[in-house]
Amino acid sequence: MAQKAGVSAATASRVLSGHSSTSEEARQAVRTAAAELGFRPNAQARSLRKTSTQTIGLLLPDIRNPFFADLAHAVEQRARDFGYLTLFGNANESQTQQDSYVDVMLSQRVDGLIAAPQGSAQDLRGLLAGEVPTVFVDRVVDGAAVPSVTADNTGGIADAVHHLTQRGHRRIGYIAGPQSTSTGRERLQAYRAAVAETGADDDGSLIYLGDFQSASGAAGARCLLDLAEPPTALLAADSLMSIGAIAVCNERSLTIGRDVAFVAYDDIEAFTLLNPALTVIAHDVHAMGRLAVDLLIAEIAGESPESAVLPSRLIIRGSTPSRPEGKRP
Amino acid sequence: MAQKAGVSAATASRVLSGHSSTSEEARQAVRTAAAELGFRPNAQARSLRKTSTQTIGLLLPDIRNPFFADLAHAVEQRARDFGYLTLFGNANESQTQQDSYVDVMLSQRVDGLIAAPQGSAQDLRGLLAGEVPTVFVDRVVDGAAVPSVTADNTGGIADAVHHLTQRGHRRIGYIAGPQSTSTGRERLQAYRAAVAETGADDDGSLIYLGDFQSASGAAGARCLLDLAEPPTALLAADSLMSIGAIAVCNERSLTIGRDVAFVAYDDIEAFTLLNPALTVIAHDVHAMGRLAVDLLIAEIAGESPESAVLPSRLIIRGSTPSRPEGKRP
């Protein structure tokens, strides 16, 4: 390339990176030569020489979960604003895959890492050793000194339970997330606290432990509805489990809102299409992703950004009417 | 690292890559040293030396579209099987972002590229110049000699239109995808052909050009339903536009299945929750992603794999009952 332009590699580099002072004719020569050859600087070599890769890693547990898809989109767009390419890993709700992606991303020398982690701190030694600037998003890992952007899980669940008890429900079935995630744990704890506070039935059999996937939501709904004394309201800890649970209700010809109330954690557009539409605990996913990137950028710049907790908002729709006097099958 | 283990860099490299012959004691020394130092080989440097990066690029138009999220998942999992990391780009249905991602990925020297492209061949000169093994998935670009894995758009739409006419519909409103995509074009053409073939109303005003996003589905539904002689059935070219369209039907208290029939292109789980559930044109997204990776691997290996067209399947559910005699508002 350089020789085609009749200059040294150094000059070509200077022209292409627009760095140092170059002559007009050198710029011309290099640019035409580059264009003709379809020359593309090798990012690997550049990263090797510089310290940065202009790349951040995004480690998500499940890209098929609309919440994380939205989050990915928000992160990616914001990262672009700062000139970073987002390297994407889908842990598939598996510790093994998560670890392997952390490994790969560290090997790729990402400049920073945004992760919605699972498991304990031990599993993420790499990150926690401070090997790379890291921000946790949505989920956190206990005992990790890592800035995070999370949602107000406790407030969200509390609002939902209070809402349901106000509407006359005392038996609230809860389809929980996996306890290997901070969100799964926090939301379950919040459910228990809210149940205690409101005086709703504190019955361990009203809790089903799912895994944030649709099938477990279905299993949970079956289990709860089969109880001798079934719940009059269902609350599921994410949108995918909600979908599974609602499918079971339909299967059994239980009408949501009439035969059983329903609240979903996470809002997705399709939930507004249901009849009645679903009452949900919603968040500003876009803000969450955006803020996570901002924190990471600050961290990369050597600052120590503060963690943030974004508010939850209960959106009341038709799936949680006041409880009628009548019984349900 | 090497000196900590008391060996040369070459020996360390050999041990870590498990390549050449090494002595037991060298292996021990290197491995313990590597573990103690938390040593991680630099993938950049390795890629620079080797020709491959063990990385493929995946360029998708919209990760928030469940179809592409599923596709991303399938591709990523399959790529893992071959030891490839998937580098992910979300073009956001924008040509500019698409081009910039192609640029970045080529700079990153991905070993191959899987893309659901938009626009014309001119916009993707880089790929088409054969700079890197490429496979198109879902969408293609005209005039490009690139293997592809697509769905049978024509068959899917034809089945849907035939189904609707058999159920007594003559005015079928079609919310089309953008004509800058091959899927948008093919499906629209198939709609027109099927309308002509079945003798349904061939009325240009029954066609609305959307952009595969939810808002345009809503706009399309409003436009079509406002017609002096509105359609009795609606067909939308993807799931997002379907969601927007259904929201409008609900808004107007039109009951799907009773007041207006509905068929969505692409199946998503939430569609089965609607009451009635949606009739959809479904595909095996997982197979599509998997096959795309397989083709790419073959291409990387120097072969010339054949393009594949995966079948569409019409899943008939409650949203398309036989047309009653009664009119709709």
Next chain:
DNA sequence: TTGTATGCGTTATCAT
């Protein structure tokens, strides 16, 4: 089996 030397493509330093 292992060490030495070289090169991958780029950029920073130091001359000129």
Next chain:
DNA sequence: ATGATAACGCATACAA
């Protein structure tokens, strides 16, 4: 303003 040179971290050909 530009060229020569070294260095980034790793892998390989060759020598020992």
